[in-house]
Amino acid sequence: MTTPLLEVRHLSRSYGRVRAVDDLSFAMARGQITGFVGPNGAGKTTTMRIAATLDIPDGGDVLVDGVSVLVEPRKVRQRIGYMSDQFHPYANLDVLQYLDFFARAHGLRGRRRQQTVRTVASFCGLTGFADRPATGLSKGMGQRLHLAKTLLHDPQLLILDEPAAGLDPRARIEFRALLKELAAAGKTILISSHILPELGETCDSVVVLEKGKRVVAGTIAEIQRSVQHQQAVQLRLLGEVEAAEKFLATQPDVGEVAVDGDRVRFTYAGGDEEMAALLARAIGAGLRITEFGRIEADLEDIFLQTTKGNLQ
Amino acid sequence: MTAEAAPVVAAPIPDRLDLLTRLSDRLNPILVREVQQAVKGRVFVLTVLGALFVNVIIALVVASNYKGGATGGRGAFDAGLATLAPLLLFIVPMQAYQSMQSELRGGMIEQLLMSELRPLRIVAGKLGAAMVQFVLYLSVLSPLLATSYLLRGVDLPTIAVCLSCALVFCVAATSFAIAAALQGMLPAMRPIAWLGMAFGLGSASLGMVGYIGSGQCLRDVGWLLRSSEFGMVTSAVLCGAIAGTALMALVAQAYLAHTFENRSTGFRVFLLLAPPLSFAWVYTFVQASHRDDVVPVATFLLSLLGIVFGIFMVSEQQKLSPRVRAHVPRNAALAACSSIFLPGRDRGMACWIAYFVLLAGLALVLWPATGRGFLNMPQSFARVSTLTLAYAAIYLTLGKWLRGRLPETVVFNHGARFLMPLLVVVGCLLPLLFDVLVIGGVDNWHFGHLLNPFWTIDRAVRDSGAAIRGLVWTLGGGCLLVQLPAMVRGLLEVTAAAAARRAQAATVAPASAVEG
Numbered sequence: 001m002t003t004p005l006l007e008v009r010h011l012s013r014s015y016g017r018v019r020a021v022d023d024l025s026f027a028m029a030r031g032q033i034t035g036f037v038g039p040n041g042a043g044k045t046t047t048m049r050i051a052a053t054l055d056i057p058d059g060g061d062v063l064v065d066g067v068s069v070l071v072e073p074r075k076v077r078q079r080i081g082y083m084s085d086q087f088h089p090y091a092n093l094d095v096l097q098y099l100d101f102f103a104r105a106h107g108l109r110g111r112r113r114q115q116t117v118r119t120v121a122s123f124c125g126l127t128g129f130a131d132r133p134a135t136g137l138s139k140g141m142g143q144r145l146h147l148a149k150t151l152l153h154d155p156q157l158l159i160l161d162e163p164a165a166g167l168d169p170r171a172r173i174e175f176r177a178l179l180k181e182l183a184a185a186g187k188t189i190l191i192s193s194h195i196l197p198e199l200g201e202t203c204d205s206v207v208v209l210e211k212g213k214r215v216v217a218g219t220i221a222e223i224q225r226s227v228q229h230q231q232a233v234q235l236r237l238l239g240e241v242e243a244a245e246k247f248l249a250t251q252p253d254v255g256e257v258a259v260d261g262d263r264v265r266f267t268y269a270g271g272d273e274e275m276a277a278l279l280a281r282a283i284g285a286g287l288r289i290t291e292f293g294r295i296e297a298d299l300e301d302i303f304l305q306t307t308k309g310n311l312q
Numbered sequence: 313m314t315a316e317a318a319p320v321v322a323a324p325i326p327d328r329l330d331l332l333t334r335l336s337d338r339l340n341p342i343l344v345r346e347v348q349q350a351v352k353g354r355v356f357v358l359t360v361l362g363a364l365f366v367n368v369i370i371a372l373v374v375a376s377n378y379k380g381g382a383t384g385g386r387g388a389f390d391a392g393l394a395t396l397a398p399l400l401l402f403i404v405p406m407q408a409y410q411s412m413q414s415e416l417r418g419g420m421i422e423q424l425l426m427s428e429l430r431p432l433r434i435v436a437g438k439l440g441a442a443m444v445q446f447v448l449y450l451s452v453l454s455p456l457l458a459t460s461y462l463l464r465g466v467d468l469p470t471i472a473v474c475l476s477c478a479l480v481f482c483v484a485a486t487s488f489a490i491a492a493a494l495q496g497m498l499p500a501m502r503p504i505a506w507l508g509m510a511f512g513l514g515s516a517s518l519g520m521v522g523y524i525g526s527g528q529c530l531r532d533v534g535w536l537l538r539s540s541e542f543g544m545v546t547s548a549v550l551c552g553a554i555a556g557t558a559l560m561a562l563v564a565q566a567y568l569a570h571t572f573e574n575r576s577t578g579f580r581v582f583l584l585l586a587p588p589l590s591f592a593w594v595y596t597f598v599q600a601s602h603r604d605d606v607v608p609v610a611t612f613l614l615s616l617l618g619i620v621f622g623i624f625m626v627s628e629q630q631k632l633s634p635r636v637r638a639h640v641p642r643n644a645a646l647a648a649c650s651s652i653f654l655p656g657r658d659r660g661m662a663c664w665i666a667y668f669v670l671l672a673g674l675a676l677v678l679w680p681a682t683g684r685g686f687l688n689m690p691q692s693f694a695r696v697s698t699l700t701l702a703y704a705a706i707y708l709t710l711g712k713w714l715r716g717r718l719p720e721t722v723v724f725n726h727g728a729r730f731l732m733p734l735l736v737v738v739g740c741l742l743p744l745l746f747d748v749l750v751i752g753g754v755d756n757w758h759f760g761h762l763l764n765p766f767w768t769i770d771r772a773v774r775d776s777g778a779a780i781r782g783l784v785w786t787l788g789g790g791c792l793l794v795q796l797p798a799m800v801r802g803l804l805e806v807t808a809a810a811a812a813r814r815a816q817a818a819t820v821a822p823a824s825a826v827e828g
Contacts, residue, residue: 054422056572056634071638073570077426088418090345092352097345104341105427110334114325149423 003066005030005157005188006051010060013046013212020046021057022212028190028205030156033183035199036192037303038209044192045085047209048159051190052082064157081150085162087142089134096121096130099148106153116152124148124178140171147178158182160191164198176202200299208306215306223302233275235264235282236291244287251278265295341429342437347444350407356445359403363452366395370456378463385463390524392456393474397520399449400482402513404442405489409509411438412493421568431568435490435561442486446479470533473546480553481520485513487560494567498726540599547597551589558582571722572633576625576655580663583621587614587671591678608693611675615697618667619704625660626712627728629720632656632805640809642817647810651803657712658802661795664708668701695773695781702788703765709791710735712798739763762787 004027013021021043028034036044049055051062053073062069064076089098099121103113121127124144129137137145143163150158160179164172172195179202183189193199199206200220207217216223237244244264248257253274255267268275279292336344350356370391377387415421424434450457460466488509495505523529536542562582566575590610598606632640636655641647652663711732718724743760747753757771762783772780 052426054426054570056570068638070634073635074428077428080426082423082426084419084422086419088414088420090349090420091414092349093345097348101341101345101348102423102427104337104344105424105429107428109337110329111325113337114329118325153427 004028005032005065006190007063008047008051008060009063011047011050011057011062012059013043013050013055013057019212021050023060024209024212024214025060026207026214026217028157028188030188031183031186032205033179033189033191033203035203035206035299036190036209037196037199037206037299038192038215039307041211042209043212044209045161046212048082048161048190048192052080052159053077054082078153079155080157080159081153081155083146083150083158083160083163085165087146089137089142089145091133091135093134094131095126095134095137095145098134098145099126099152102149103152108152116154120148120151123151123181125174138171140167140174143167143171143175144178147175151182156188158187158189158191160189162192162194164193164195172198196299196303206299206302208303210307216302220299220302223306224296231268232295233266233268234291234293234295235266235287235289236262237264238262238288238290240287243285244282247282247285247287251281254278340433340437340440342424342434343440343444346408346411346438346441349411350441350445351448353407355403355407356448359399359449360452363395363399363449367392367453367456370395371459374459374463385460386465386527386530388456388463389460389466389471390527390530392453392460393478393529394521394524396449396453396478397524398517400446400478401485401520402517404445404449404482405485405509405513407445408438408442408486409489409493412490413496416493416496425568425570431565432561434568435487435564438490439483439486439557439561442483443479446482450475466530469537470530473533473537474529477549480550481516484553484557484560485516487557487564489513491560491563491567494564497567498723544597544599544602547593551593555586570635572635574633574636574639574655576628576660577653579621579624580653580660583618583663583667584670586617587667587674590614591674595678607675607678611671612693612697614671615668615700618664618671619700619708621667622660622664622704622708623711623729623732625664626657626708627715627725627732628655628657628660629722629725630657630716631720632809637809638813640806640813642810642813644807644810644814647806648803651806654806656802656805657715658795658798659806661708661712662799662802665792665799692773696769699769699772699781699784700765702784703769705788705791706763706784707732707736707739707765709795712795736765740766 006028008024008026011021011024012019020041024043024047036048038044046055050057050069051064053069053076056070064079067075067079069076090101093101096117099117100113103117108116118127121130124147126141126144126148129141134142134145147160147163150160163179164175167175176198179189179191191199191203203220205217205219206223208215208223235244239262241259241262241264245257245259248254248264248266253268253270255269257264257266268278270278279289282289282292370388374388374391415424421434425431429437457471461468461471492505492509492512495501536545539545559582562578565578569575591607594603594606594610632654640654641650651659652666653659711728714731714735715724715728718728740761740763743758743764744754746760747755757767761767768780768784771777772784
């Protein structure tokens with residue numbers, strides 16, 4: 001059995017009376033993209049900063065590749081790339097000089113440094129901007145430069161705090177593509193974002209936090225199953241919506257029924273066999289059904305269902 | 313991506329890099345980046361142009377007034393050095409300050425700390441950049457300085473001493489500026505740090521310009537070069553500047569290090585190195601005829617240094633942080649020996665006592681080597697020194713007790729450091745207020761003024777003050793005795809951490825043996 005690349009163990013951190021992180025535990029397997037989701041003040045950034053060795057927990061520990069952030073922070077730093085939610089590049093440096101500086105700071109020397117800088121710049125689509133001032137880049141290109149800097153020392157784990165915040169739709173799509181390429185290259189990524197549909201498309205698993213506590217964690221499919229005790233089903237009909245509503249109200253395992261134009265949505269507690277029988281009965285009752293299917297909960301639904309919107 | 317590849321990226325990387333690139337690999341990355349930024353910045357361009365302009369003006373003025381003679385170049389040299397002073401004492405440190413501030417504001421410093429750069433290397437890089445800027449500014453003014461030599465009146469040793477001092481002062485001022493910039497990590501300290509730095513550097517620059525411009529600088533250097541005290545004075549200036557730079561670098565490093573990382577050991581090592589190095593300087597550079605005066609002064613100054621460091625050491629958090637605990641030496645004896653160097657106010661008190669034991673021991677051993685001898689030192693000096701120490705012990709104990717009442721966060725460490733001098737003020741003021749409001753006037757010293765160190769020492773030093781002396785010494789000694797259990801607790805925490813590390817290593821070793 002392989003050890004997880006990131007293991008958060010009973011992590012706690014308080015700022016005065018505010019408990020930012022409260023007995024938080026979760027693990028991330030290698031090569032996984034995990035979304036870190038929660039309302040503002042849920043403790044996402046605090047957890048990420050602790051994992052990045054930039055903060056210290058009051059209790060618990062974080063292990064990166066089996067190395068404790070408390071005991072051997074320098075070894076941890078070699079294994080992680082942390083992209084904070086702030087990016088303020090140096091004045092009077094162009095893009096290549098900026099990357100070259102960080103490559104030097106990571107101990108890269110000679111040809112290897114030059115090669116790495118070019119490779120990373122090319123990967124992040126910065127080649128055409130190499131001689132532009134780092135402070136003169138657009139928000140989207142700035143985030144690419146920020147990511148490029150994070151990749152220079154080839155870290156195993158990337159911790160990205162709100163990387164897509166403030167990006168326009170095109171930049172977001174391009175950035176998402178970059179993340180997918182990184183995951184394909186074997187990087188493990190922990191990413192926090194408020195843009196949930198994007199996380200849903202990018203992530204293998206999510207950890208939902210609220211008031212510093214883990215609300216739910218796992219793959220999106222697992223969470224969908226765990227939060228949807230009663231599945232939601234949707235019908236689309238040619239007319240006869242009221243008849244369909246009356247019909248469903250008399251059927252076993254059918255819960256709440258709601259009408260929305262030519263659609264009828266209802267909760268259903270039965271299994272697949274029962275659902276097939278229900279469809280057959282509906283057709284037998286003369287309902288002209290054009291669509292029939294489950295409504296899968298997306299990340300936004302999961303988020304709304306699992307969190308209460310409590311802020312601290 | 314629509315933009316085409318920039319030529320610099322498109323060009324192939326040569327198999328063998330040029331010498332300059334290979335050399336730059338050996339340099340501190342911060343130094344490389346700071347110089348890259350500085351020479352591209354507007355400030356550098358403007359100051360260089362300004363210095364060149366002043367150069368030309370000075371050259372024209374000197375040429376128009378030149379009448380030959382043996383001192384024709386003095387004016388030109390004074391003017392050139394006076395132009396260099398604000399560049400080195402104000403502009404270069406200010407740039408280091410701005411650079412550090414912008415790194416703090418943008419969270420860039422965290423990104424740097426995530427790399428392989430350690431705090432001390434970051435500070436060293438910035439000091440190195442200051443030295444490079446010194447060379448650049450010097451090269452701008454070098455034609456003028458060379459002309460002043462050729463016009464006579466200034467010899468090469470004078471130029472060498474002046475420029476060496478300029479370099480040392482520039483680096484010291486830059487380290488001060490970096491340390492001041494890092495105070496900005498605490499928002500409340502930001503304006504104070506800015507004002508302190510601007511005032512300090514501004515007045516130092518103006519003072520230096522006046523000193524050089526008046527011609528006094530060259531006269532003093534000329535005297536120094538002919539004097540038998542050349543070694544003593546130059547080594548004192550150099551050692552003082554190096555010690556100041558090292559201390560400022562430690563301050564900067566402490567601010568850059570994480571709150572829970574070990575910020576204390578560097579300072580404690582610095583403190584405990586100060587007495588042996590100071591006495592070594594005295595016995596190496598100070599002539600025997602001066603030692604009777606220099607040794608007591610050095611001892612007294614070292615005592616004051618110990619008291620200032622004591623305030624910082626006894627106001628730390630009590631316990632070892634998880635990170636420090638994880639790096640305590642495993643060997644029990646080594647751990648016990650390292651205890652006084654590790655963070656924590658109990659261990660800080662022990663370190664403070666160790667410092668004064670070391671200082672007194674060195675003084676006892678080395679003082680007889682002076683003409684007068686330790687035992688023959690003035691009685692009043694001995695009384696003032698020991699009473700000052702007793703008061704230091706009393707107030708540090710009170711301060712430590714006060715720190716213990718405050719929450720165990722870093723902010724309250726700073727809070728306690730401000731409160732401790734206030735304790736002395738309160739100890740002085742309250743009895744005076746009592747006298748004024750209740751007795752009707754401040755007539756004479758009484759035991760209510762015992763916590764007023766200034767007045768009490770003044771009374772106790774006299775021959776008639778034996779009872780007061782005894783009381784103060786007893787109180788001071790009593791305070792140290794009261795601290796004994798806490799100091800033992802501090803030691804035990806370290807040995808326990810060492811034992812935990814040994815136990816952890818013992819459990820890991822068999823596990824790896826099984827895997828092997």
